Amino acid sequence: MTAAIYVDDVYKAFxxxxxxxxxxxxxxxxxxxxxxxxxxxxxxxxxxxxxxxFAVQPGEIFGVLGPNGSGKxxxxxxxxxxxxxxxxxxxxxxxxxxxxxxxxxxxxxxVSVEASFFKKLSPMENLLYGARLYGxxxxxxxxxxxxxxxRLGLEDRAIRNPMEQMSRGMQQKVAIARALLSRxxxxxxxxxxxxxxxxxxxxxxAVVRELQQKxxxxxxxxxxxxxxxxxxxxxxxxxxxxxxxxxxxxxxLRALVPGSNGTQPTLEDVFLELTGRQxxxxxx
Amino acid sequence: xxxxxxxxxxxxxxxxxxxNLVKRYWSWEIVWLTYSVANALSVSxxxxxxxxxxxxxxxxxxxxxxxxxxxxxxxxxxLSVIFYWITDVISIxxxxxxxxxxxxxxxxxITHMAGQTFFALLYSMIFNTIILIVAVLLFEIDLSxxxxxxxxxxxxxxxxxxxxxxxxxxxxxxxxxxxxxxxTHVLIAVMLLISxxxxxxxxxxxxxxxLSVLSPATYVLVGAxxxxxxxxxxxxxxxxxxxxxxxxxxxxxxxxxxxxxAERYAKRTGKLHRNG
Numbered sequence: 150m151t152a153a154i155y156v157d158d159v160y161k162a163f164x165x166x167x168x169x170x171x172x173x174x175x176x177x178x179x180x181x182x183x184x185x186x187x188x189x190x191x192x193x194x195x196x197x198x199x200x201x202x203f204a205v206q207p208g209e210i211f212g213v214l215g216p217n218g219s220g221k222x223x224x225x226x227x228x229x230x231x232x233x234x235x236x237x238x239x240x241x242x243x244x245x246x247x248x249x250x251x252x253x254x255x256x257x258x259x260v261s262v263e264a265s266f267f268k269k270l271s272p273m274e275n276l277l278y279g280a281r282l283y284g285x286x287x288x289x290x291x292x293x294x295x296x297x298x299x300r301l302g303l304e305d306r307a308i309r310n311p312m313e314q315m316s317r318g319m320q321q322k323v324a325i326a327r328a329l330l331s332r333x334x335x336x337x338x339x340x341x342x343x344x345x346x347x348x349x350x351x352x353x354x355a356v357v358r359e360l361q362q363k364x365x366x367x368x369x370x371x372x373x374x375x376x377x378x379x380x381x382x383x384x385x386x387x388x389x390x391x392x393x394x395x396x397x398x399x400x401x402l403r404a405l406v407p408g409s410n411g412t413q414p415t416l417e418d419v420f421l422e423l424t425g426r427q428x429x430x431x432x433x
Numbered sequence: 434x435x436x437x438x439x440x441x442x443x444x445x446x447x448x449x450x451x452x453n454l455v456k457r458y459w460s461w462e463i464v465w466l467t468y469s470v471a472n473a474l475s476v477s478x479x480x481x482x483x484x485x486x487x488x489x490x491x492x493x494x495x496x497x498x499x500x501x502x503x504x505x506x507x508x509x510x511x512l513s514v515i516f517y518w519i520t521d522v523i524s525i526x527x528x529x530x531x532x533x534x535x536x537x538x539x540x541x542x543i544t545h546m547a548g549q550t551f552f553a554l555l556y557s558m559i560f561n562t563i564i565l566i567v568a569v570l571l572f573e574i575d576l577s578x579x580x581x582x583x584x585x586x587x588x589x590x591x592x593x594x595x596x597x598x599x600x601x602x603x604x605x606x607x608x609x610x611x612x613x614x615x616x617t618h619v620l621i622a623v624m625l626l627i628s629x630x631x632x633x634x635x636x637x638x639x640x641x642x643x644l645s646v647l648s649p650a651t652y653v654l655v656g657a658x659x660x661x662x663x664x665x666x667x668x669x670x671x672x673x674x675x676x677x678x679x680x681x682x683x684x685x686x687x688x689x690x691x692x693x694x695a696e697r698y699a700k701r702t703g704k705l706h707r708n709g
Contacts, residue, residue, distance in 0.1 A: 266529070269454065282443050
């Protein structure tokens with residue numbers, strides 16, 4: 150069976166390595182590891198995704214856990230055709246994200262942590278715009294928007310007011326609705342519940358589960374929320390500094406570390422054991 | 434659903450979105466319209482001012498100068514508004530933070546640009562019509578000799594090349610998130626200088642006159658003035674029409690190619706994500 154998402158040895162770095170710079174000045178010596186260290190006037194090279202490989206099966210909910218800066222969002226952008234990998238290969242239902250971008254784009258949609266909209270436009274106007282980009286009919290979309298947003302707990306009045314008048318949580322629900330309208334076979338959710346109140350979180354999580362069960366949608370979810378990951382995901386990859394440091398089902402991941410004081414280890418215990426880092430630092 | 438219907442709907446998405454934005458920012462549109470009308474009138478009054486300053490003995494025809502200047506203003510307004518709407522294709526989405534959602538949608542870039550362009554044409558026509566009506570009423574302009582159809586043909590033919598230049602210019606905000614939008618002003622300022630918008634290009638230094646051959650606006654202005662001031666028939670306008678058609682034929686596919694290359698570069702270097 151063709152994997153819904155196939156990621157093979159993908160590498161992505163930002164900032165030019167010194168070897169690619171045109172101007173070599175003697176006082177701008179490269180760092181000993183071959184990457185710029187940021188002390189020579191250039192931005193340092195940042196390895197965002199470091200030789201990552203995994204496959205997600207159709208209908209699976211696949212979680213990606215990691216602290217900020219671990220490469221989760223870069224990975225999602227690579228899957229969304231918004232970034233090109235430096236090396237390695239990504240296939241979406243057999244289509245290469247670089248060579249067959251249009252085919253890939255028809256199969257996916259994405260919800261990012263920032264609910265990005267035209268703030269002066271209403272949810273209806275924003276969603277109509279988004280739906281037409283996917284070739285959907287205007288009349289059908291208008292009806293669908295009301296159904297989906299009502300299901301997500303938005304009042305009818307809010308659907309026609311400018312987005313700038315909505316709370317962040319409500320905007321995030323509209324972002325989810327935008328992704329659902331195109332009925333993607335793969336939904337990429339980049340921290341979709343960050344900033345939502347507990348009730349909204351549950352509503353979103355229920356929609357995610359329903360999508361998998363009723364539509365068979367494959368879902369890749371990045372989150373900081375351990376409970377969310379454990380409740381929703383069939384398998385979880387833990388990322389740290391661009392690398393996948395563990396990948397398994399939640400019970401198997403928990404089995405990687407011993408319990409203490411007679412209690413079962415949590416996913417957070419597993420993460421700390423594997424990376425030695427907090428999921429979200431205090432500053433974040 | 435066929436690909437053609439999908440792309441048509443997607444193209445319409447940009448027109449509808451822009452119309453909704455104009456509707457929501459209506460107060461800004463009134464400010465912009467007032468500015469545009471005032472600007473056009475101010476420039477046109479220079480014609481009457483010249484007649485007055487030179488005195489009757491100089492034999493200057495103030496009415497002719499007003500018409501000369503107002504044609505320049507209208508043509509320039511029409512073309513520059515199209516240019517700015519097209520170059521805004523990226524900067525407006527960077528401002529709103531929606532660029533990633535638009536660029537990950539399954540649409541061809543030509544679909545994207547076509548929607549933006551049709552809206553720009555419509556928007557520019559409406560603005561220009563309002564300015565023209567105000568000018569006709571205020572200056573009692575006599576257009577009885579004018580070949581209005583010829584003027585319109587000249588404008589539409591010229592808009593093709595401005596669309597191409599606009600598409601090329603739109604890569605600047607894509608490549609330079611912080612200052613790319615401002616860089617597009619350089620293109621338009623140079624064209625304003627060399628195209629003879631408010632004066633005949635013969636008054637320019639020789640090296641600038643040579644450059645004016647490269648600006649599509651030069652041909653549009655010469656053609657539009659011939660049509661509207663002298664009532665030149667379409668056949669006489671052909672020497673001005675074919676160069677701008679040729680420029681459009683090169684500039685539009687060239688602009689799309691440049692845009693595709695820039696988009697690929699932005700995706701390789703991660704420039705799409707940064708909001709300037």
